[in-house]
Amino acid sequence: MSKSAATTVRFDPAGRLKGTIVPPPDKSISHRAAMLGAMASEPVVIRNYLEAADTTSTLNAMVRLGALVERRPDEVVIRGTGLREAGEVDGVIDVGNAGTLMRLLPGWLAGQKDRTYTLDGDSSIRKRPVDRIAVPLREMGASIEATDDRYPPFSITGARLRAIDYTLPVASAQVKSCVLFAGLVADGTTIVREPVPSRDHTERMLAIAGVSLRREGNAISLTNADELVLDELTVPGDPSSAAFAIAAGVLVPKSRLLVKGSGANWTRTGFVKIVQRMGGVVLGELEDPQGDGPVSPGEPITDLDVAHGPLVGTVVEPHEVPLAIDELPLVALLGCFAEGETVVRGAQELRFKESDRIALVVEGLRGLGAEIEATDDGFVVTGTGGLRGGTIHSHGDHRLAMLGAVAGLASDEGVEVVGMDAAAVSYPTFTEDFTALLRR
Incomplete structure (x- = not known):
C-alpha cells in the first residue's frame, strides 16, 4: 500500500493475508x-x-x-x-x-x-x-x-x-x-x-x-x-467492519485470518451466512435467532477463522437484506470472483445511505473490470474469476473506500482509492490493520 496524495491510497495485489485482526468497536x-x-x-x-x-x-x-x-x-x-x-x-x-x-x-x-x-x-x-x-x-x-x-x-x-x-x-x-x-x-x-x-x-x-x-x-x-x-455498557467489535477482513481473507489466495471479538448478534451475521453459502471458509459461533417473549439483554461475541476458498454465485433475497445491509457492497465484490451469477434483491435502502450505494458500487466495480448491472433494488454480478484493478472513488462513503481497498488486495493490478480518508467514519485504523496482515 502506498499513499500518492493526501487522501489517495494504492492497494497492491496481496500474495496472502495472515494473522489476527481485531475489528473496531461497533x-x-x-x-x-x-x-x-x-x-x-x-x-x-x-x-x-x-x-x-x-x-x-x-x-x-x-x-x-x-x-x-x-x-x-x-x-x-x-x-x-x-x-x-x-x-x-x-x-x-x-x-x-x-x-x-x-x-x-x-x-x-x-x-x-x-x-x-x-x-x-x-x-x-x-x-x-x-x-x-x-x-x-x-x-x-x-x-x-x-x-x-x-x-x-x-x-x-x-x-x-x-x-x-x-x-x-x-x-x-x-x-x-x-x-x-x-x-x-x-x-x-x-x-x-x-x-x-x-x-x-x-x-x-x-x-x-x-x-x-x-x-x-x-x-x-x-x-x-x-x-x-x-x-x-460494553461495545463489541463491529461485524460490519469485520466483514472487510472476512472478504479479504476469502478472496486473497493462501490467506488465513483470525477475526477476534466480533459481534455475533443474529441480526448482524447475515453477511457471514451469505459468504458461507458462496463457499467461503468462515468458522465461528453465531447466535441463533431469538424467539418470542421478553427481549434478551446483552450482545454475544465470537472469534472467526477465515480462509481463502473458491466461491460460487448466490441470490440474496429481500428477507436477508436487513441482516446484511451494510455488507451488501462486499457481496457484489465477492460475486466478481465467484463462478456464475450473484444477485441481490430488495435492497433499495442502499440508495439512501451515505451515497446511492447501488449506483456507486456498480460504477466503481465496473471501473475495475467487473461485469455488473444495477437494478432498481439491487444488482446482478456475472463472475469472471477476478478483477483487473484501476481507480475507485469513495465519494465520501466509508464503505466504498474500504470496498476499493479489499478489491485492490484481491485484484490483478491493484487499486487506487481516491478519498480513502472516508474510512475514518467507522474504521479509523483500517489501513494500518490491513498493512499489518500483509507484513505477517
Missing part, C-alpha cells in the same frame, strides 16, 4: 449507547466506545442537549439529563455525516414537551430522507418540519406523546429505534411491526436498562418508563 451500538447514556438518570460507563467521526458527532450532540461527557483512555462516562429533561439548544444540532444519529435522536426529542430542536449535517446528510421517521412521530403527537417535507435541515417540536401501533413500510432498525425511543415517554404501550427482522441493538440495551419489552414474531412492544437505569 458503530451502531456506540451511537445507541451514547444516546441512552444521555437519557439515563445516573452516570453510565461505556467501555470500548468507537472513536470515529460519526460517533464523535453523537457525543457532541449529547453535550449540546445537556449531558456531561468524559472521555477516558478505555471508556466514556456520560452523565445524562434523564428521559424527559433534555436541555434547550440555541441554534442547530450538527449531526455531521451520522445518519444513525439523525434518525434516532428525534425519537427522544419528540417527547421533550414544548421544546423545539433543529437538526442538520453535511452535504451528504442533506440528501438523506427523514420522512419515514416524521410519519410515526407526527402520529404520536410531535411536530416535524422538514425541507421539502423530506430532507434536513428539519425541526422537531416535542409534545406529550401517545403510544401507537405502527407498521414499518420497510424494515429499518433506525426507524424502529426512533419510534421505540419516543415510546419510552409516550402514554401507553407502543408497538412497532417490521416486515422482516432488522438489527435489534436498541431493544437489547433498553432491556438492560430495565425497560419492559416483548418480541412477538416481527413485532416489538414497549411500555413507557419513568427512567433508564444503566450502570455500564
